[in-house]
Amino acid sequence: MNYSIALKTIVKKEIYRFLRIWPQTLLPPAITTALYFLIFGKLIGNRIGMISGATYMDYIVPGIILMSIISHSYSNVVSSFYSTKFQRNIEELLVAPVPNWVILTGYVSGGIFRGLLVGIVVALISMLFADIVVLHPGITIIVAILTATLFSLAGFINAVLAESFDDISIIPNFVLTPLSYLGGVFYSVDMLTGIWQTLIKGNPIMYMINAFRYGMIGVTDIDIQLAFMMIGGFIVVLALFSLYMLHKGTGIKN
């Protein structure tokens, strides 16, 4: 059987879904991040001065872009796959000869596309406030894609395990947002003191933000290779766990 057709069908369906509801999916991050840039970057940032040799505005732009990629790649997959489960149209895929890896790749691709598209929108908005020249475009793009992949996978797992709409909002509100804010979007990890310096190393988002910031403006608090290993390791673990759940039929089969 030609799996590429099934994969293409899922990916197209997923992209069409978030483009169709663009006022809910693409417009809000543009407005929210414009406010971040205005308030934190322009108004407050001018009084903060330089961090690691970069202006505060330049320093926060990569973090805000990546934070948008994280939250939108996650929320795309979690809401789409949970709705598919809730409306029971997951059965359309389960009765068809679609292998589990195609289902996973299809939904994760949808999350990656939305995450990257939101990232591009936020980057365009940032150009109104900052004049950034991307120093390492390759690293920037790879970190963006890997981060979107990782959080799309996390969103998929959340959707598979969720039993109600409440369950799909708990992780974004109580885990992702705090970890993103604490992961160094608005500050340098070097500013932390004592035990916080150690605790922050357990926050995976910190590695991604620093790797992305390195790609864009050449500033990082951590080793880039370690960051890539962390992101890659998480992707492998989450992908294998997702495939295992699909194989067992967790949350989708009786």
Next chain:
Amino acid sequence: MKALSISNLRKTYKNGLEALKGIDLEVEAGDFFALLGPNGAGKSTAIGIISSLVTITSGSVSVFGHDLVKDREKAKSCIGLVPQEVNFNQFDTVQGIVLNQAGYYGTPRKLALQRTEQCLKQMDLWDRRNTISRRLSGGMKRRVMIARAMVHAPKLLILDEPTAGVDIEIRRSMWKMMQEVNEQGTTIILTTHYLEEAESLCRNIAIIDQGKIVENSNMASLLARLNVDHFVLDLAEPLIVVPVLDGCHIERVSDKVLNVSVPKEFGLNRLFSQLTDMNIKVLSLKNKSNRLEQLFMDLVESKPARDKR
């Protein structure tokens, strides 16, 4: 060639409910097969397993010779499922739903478009192809599900109560459509609560109750086993005393209506001749219940006796 072969199939849910207690079933290619049973008998579990929506506890299922576990994708390619409840994306268009399903089965785009058009026309939905599905009537939604199930030209079409809740006109047009699909060579397995539907459409039948197959035979030979027919007679004149006929059981429903149970060997000619002798004029006669319904009730109600065996 067997379209479906089920051997010692068991399903126990996590809550301990034993929905299937080792069923064996075979359906020949090209058959129009009825799978009947009361609510909670295990029909939906059996269909869920055949269509990969429910996991197997033990036993085996093969579809056109392809084992559902070892040769999963080939087995799945042969099946089209029309589920009991609407399960498509209510925000998609009719055409989008059917076209996507073709894509999941690996149908190339050009062919998928042709097949979608063909199926939607067959279901009389082509004019509605761009309608958002949640705006369709109940009958139309059911037809969308049939079109979706047929878009990859399955060899085995499973219809799980396809006419539940639709009006008689649509039901009859769906029967015609199902017969046409079957005549074109597609094997059909039908579950329904309308036993008249099963009796008029299906050639073979299995009745499942409490997770076991309690009857599996040819429809004609099953109906031949029925040795008493039940009729309702409308009389021309009101009756005060219920007539007594040797060998027949007669009940008075109202002044001008009688329920009569007539053994096959007694015959209708003899019944009418004796009623005429008693000066009872019959205006019309109808079956009290559908013949299959009678047998179904006999089989399902004889549970205690069967369990003892």
